Amino acid sequence: MKYFLALVLSISLFVSCNNLPKQITIKPTSEALNYMGRTVWAIDSSVAELCWSGASVSLNFEGENLKATLKNSERDNYYNVIIDGVADTILHIDTLRKEYVLAKNLQKGKHNIQLFRRTEWTFGKTQFYGFKIEGNAKLLPADSKKKRSIEFYGNSITAGHGVDDPTDQDRWDSIYSNNYHTYASVAARHFDAQYSCIARGGIGIMVSWFNQIMPELYYRHDPTDSNSKWDFKSNPVDVVVVNLFQNDSWIVNYQEHEEYKRRFTNNTPDKKYIIKAYANFISKIRGHYPNANIVCMLGNMDVTQEGSLWPEYVEEAITTLKDDKISSFFMPYKNSEGHPKIADQKLMGEALIQHIEETIGW
Known part of the structure; x- marks a missing residue:
């Protein structure tokens, strides 16, 4: 009987873990996102434009991989990809709309991503079309508003x-x-x-x-x-x-x-x-x-x-x-x-x- 209960519990946990969606797409207008700086809204207010120095968008999530869809008006614009407070990746945005891999093979648990604009506004606008979480994806609530x-x-x-x-x-x-x-x-x-x-x-x-x-x-x-x-x-x-x-x-x-x-x-x-x-x-x-x-x-x-x-x-x-x-x-x-x-x-x-x-x- 004990063996049977343990087996049922194991199966339940397996099913529960695997009930997480394989991927989740987060639109720019999602309340799960935090923006900093003067964010400009384009294309019927459905696309966010990051223009000013230090402008950023951030997200809390669980998952294995994270991607973002972006497009830049000029070729010489760069971003810091900050994962869990560590800024060790530089992203160069193309003038064509593309999906970029920001993080992959992440460990289980909560993660935070911040896409931070390095360059000033004269290097072109960046259009942000949203994030995509892949692999046991879970969208977490945004951080509370800073005091x-x-x-x-x-x-x-x-x-x-x-x-x-x-x-x-x-x-x-x-x-x-x-x-x-x-x-x-x-x-x-x-x-x-x-x-x-x-x-x-x-x-x-x-x-x-x-x-x-x-x-x-x-x-x-x-x-x-x-x-x-x-x-x-x-x-x-x-x-x-x-x-x-x-x-x-x-x-x-x-x-x-x-x-x-x-x-x-x-x-x-x-x-x-x-x-x-x-x-x-x-x-x-x-x-x-x-x-x-x-x-x-x-x-x-x-x-x-x-x-x-x-x-x-x-x-x-x-x-x-x-x-x-x-x-x-x-x-x-x-x-x-x-x-x-x-x-x-x-x-x-x-x-x-x-x-x-x-x-x-x-």
Whole structure:
């Protein structure tokens, strides 16, 4: 009798385990997915577009293999595939709609996948059509909404240009860009905060190396569409970090540059002009986020080198705003060629974390 009961129990367990579906397809609109960043919805709101640096989609599941169907508008866009917190795979997305294997032969139990955009929006949009779990597939509930949120506005330092370049060449190939290793991403992960990064290499507040400045970009939902406006009211954040002026600090000295002529035709960018421009931009941010703590950051490139006047401009702009929830944070000049690498970004992230803990109390 005991043998019979044991046999029945064994058969029941076998049938139960094998009742799990062989595969499950998860659509982009599934409530089991968590998105970070300003996700754009295309094709009748059924396809998610990941555009901004650090934009991501994540999923909790059980299964042996995981696939994703993706398409990129350009060929030089890369993602980190993060399985159970380990980012050891880089995915290059093609311009043809394809199914990509993200993980295979996984052990039994719960797993988490995060598809994390390394590159900035100028390298093309990525259309996400969904995930597919294979082998004893089980869809698990999404993680609960994060209790904290942080948004960054920046240039190539914040985007992560050249951070993974092992040489001192500071190469512009997008494979060396990696927002995951930036100070911004480091700080967001430390605080387990919802993360949004609005950045473009070469951009400034008053003038850029091209015909677009941050006041013309920051409000966009879709970075490529000037008429696409982000819903700030429905998506409030707790902390905003603004790390700009690095590019402005160079271009104001090149009066023959096309963008200098375009932006300063009737105005000379003197101290008064610079302070007003910065204060105006921070005021725009405050208008959208009335309760947020704002960190006005500079560095760690030569905008903060010894003798630079730009930290003083930022401090004076903050003073004119008379806002107790606005603080300044200046990262010392790294005093080396090119953009900050992984170690530099890590130091910046740790320093920013300390500033936020001491100033805001997180």
